[in-house]
Amino acid sequence: MKKLNIKVPAGVTRAFGKATLEIKKHSPEILMIAGIGCGIASTVMACYATTKVEETIANETEMLGKIHEYEEDPERAERVGYDIEKDAPKDKMAYYVRIMVKLIKLYGPAVATGGIGITCILWGHKIIKGRNVALASAAAAMSESLNKYRERVRNAVGEEAEEDIWYDRHDETVKTTVKNADGTETEVEKTVKKEGHIDHPTIKYFDNRSREWHHDVESNKFFLECQQRVFTERLRRRGYIFLNEVLEALDIEKDAYGNQFGWVFDPSRMDNDVDFGIYVSDDPENVDFINGIGKSVRLHFNVDGDILSNNLFRKFDQEHPVAK
Numbered sequence: 001m002k003k004l005n006i007k008v009p010a011g012v013t014r015a016f017g018k019a020t021l022e023i024k025k026h027s028p029e030i031l032m033i034a035g036i037g038c039g040i041a042s043t044v045m046a047c048y049a050t051t052k053v054e055e056t057i058a059n060e061t062e063m064l065g066k067i068h069e070y071e072e073d074p075e076r077a078e079r080v081g082y083d084i085e086k087d088a089p090k091d092k093m094a095y096y097v098r099i100m101v102k103l104i105k106l107y108g109p110a111v112a113t114g115g116i117g118i119t120c121i122l123w124g125h126k127i128i129k130g131r132n133v134a135l136a137s138a139a140a141a142m143s144e145s146l147n148k149y150r151e152r153v154r155n156a157v158g159e160e161a162e163e164d165i166w167y168d169r170h171d172e173t174v175k176t177t178v179k180n181a182d183g184t185e186t187e188v189e190k191t192v193k194k195e196g197h198i199d200h201p202t203i204k205y206f207d208n209r210s211r212e213w214h215h216d217v218e219s220n221k222f223f224l225e226c227q228q229r230v231f232t233e234r235l236r237r238r239g240y241i242f243l244n245e246v247l248e249a250l251d252i253e254k255d256a257y258g259n260q261f262g263w264v265f266d267p268s269r270m271d272n273d274v275d276f277g278i279y280v281s282d283d284p285e286n287v288d289f290i291n292g293i294g295k296s297v298r299l300h301f302n303v304d305g306d307i308l309s310n311n312l313f314r315k316f317d318q319e320h321p322v323a324k
Contacts, residue, residue: 028131031124038117045110056102060095067091136306167283201257202243202303207296210251217292224250224278224297231274239265241274243303250299262307275302 023030054061067088070077077084154162163169171191178186206224207213214220227249235241244258265272277300280286288294 028124028128031120031127035117035120035124038113038120042110042114042117045113046107049106049110052106053103056106057099060099060102064092064095067095132308139306169284201255201261202301204247204250204252204299204301205296206250206252206299209253212249212251213296215295217289217295220295220297221278221289224276224299228274228276228278232272235263235265235272235274240307242307243301246274246276246301252299260306260308261303263302263304264307266304273302276300277302 070080070082071084071088074084082088150162150166153165157165173189173191175187175189178188180186206220212223214223227246231241231246231249240262242258242260242262244254245262247254247258263272263274277283278286278297279290280298280300283298283300285294285296285298289297
């Protein structure tokens with residue numbers, strides 16, 4: 001017999017493949033919705049089954065009632081020829097088994113539907129958890145790769161040049177007015193080193209965008225040091241702190257990373273302190289802040305890592321907060 005060679009058009013297979021990909025992509029949401037739907041359906045089915053209980057086991061209940069009557073009135077049982085000692089235990093067991101079977105059949109669909117709903121929800125949770133673990137592992141691998149890359153760059157161009165690249169430091173020409181000895185003013189140009197904005201989840205700027213910021217440098221320094229002590233004590237008492245909790249207290253804009261990154265208290269470690277990295281000596285902006293020249297400061301939070309996925313790692317240490 002000759003085999004049929006049916007060729008499916010490429011457009012159909014691509015459409016099917018894209019649909020399958022979308023289903024896999026949104027499988028946690030689909031499973032959650034299916035699980036909730038099954039849970040609701042199971043409840044409705046169980047309520048409906050309850051209304052049918054009396055009707056379903058009416059015959060068995062009636063027969064059990066007669067057995068109980070015979071047990072209470074042995075003379076009547078003897079008149080109808082019913083042996084209480086021999087027949088009653090056997091008949092009651094048979095009726096109980098029948099009632100159990102009928103109840104299982106009655107409530108079985110509701111229980112099965114509820115079980116399917118629970119399975120869908122747990123399956124969806126497993127998929128999400130697996131994806132989160134994969135993302136956390138990828139983030140840790142990327143962080144390690146970045147640190148190694150920075151180390152190679154430092155070895156190639158020198159530590160100072162590498163830091164200039166990392167902090168986006170560049171020379172900029174500015175015009176300033178200088179007073180001469182005779183009282184006249186002269187406009188001169190001078191070159192100053194400027195820094196760009198660092199986009200990093202654990203490096204934030206405490207400046208005039210925060211309502212807690214003041215024009216007085218010492219006030220800002222005192223406020224930040226007090227907040228460090230407050231959150232260090234909270235870490236020791238509660239055992240964990242999210243980065244967004246700290247950002248909220250400092251009135252700095254929160255982000256998605258702050259809902260996962262934070263600190264976890266570890267009794268085996270000596271440095272269970274929340275450190276904002278104010279006194280980072282290799283950050284020129286922070287040096288100016290410490291010396292009272294600059295009013296703003298770049299905060300280098302010494303987070304332990306992603307505390308939700310238990311992927312804990314110190315991104316920054318006290319001597320070099322950006323790269324080890």
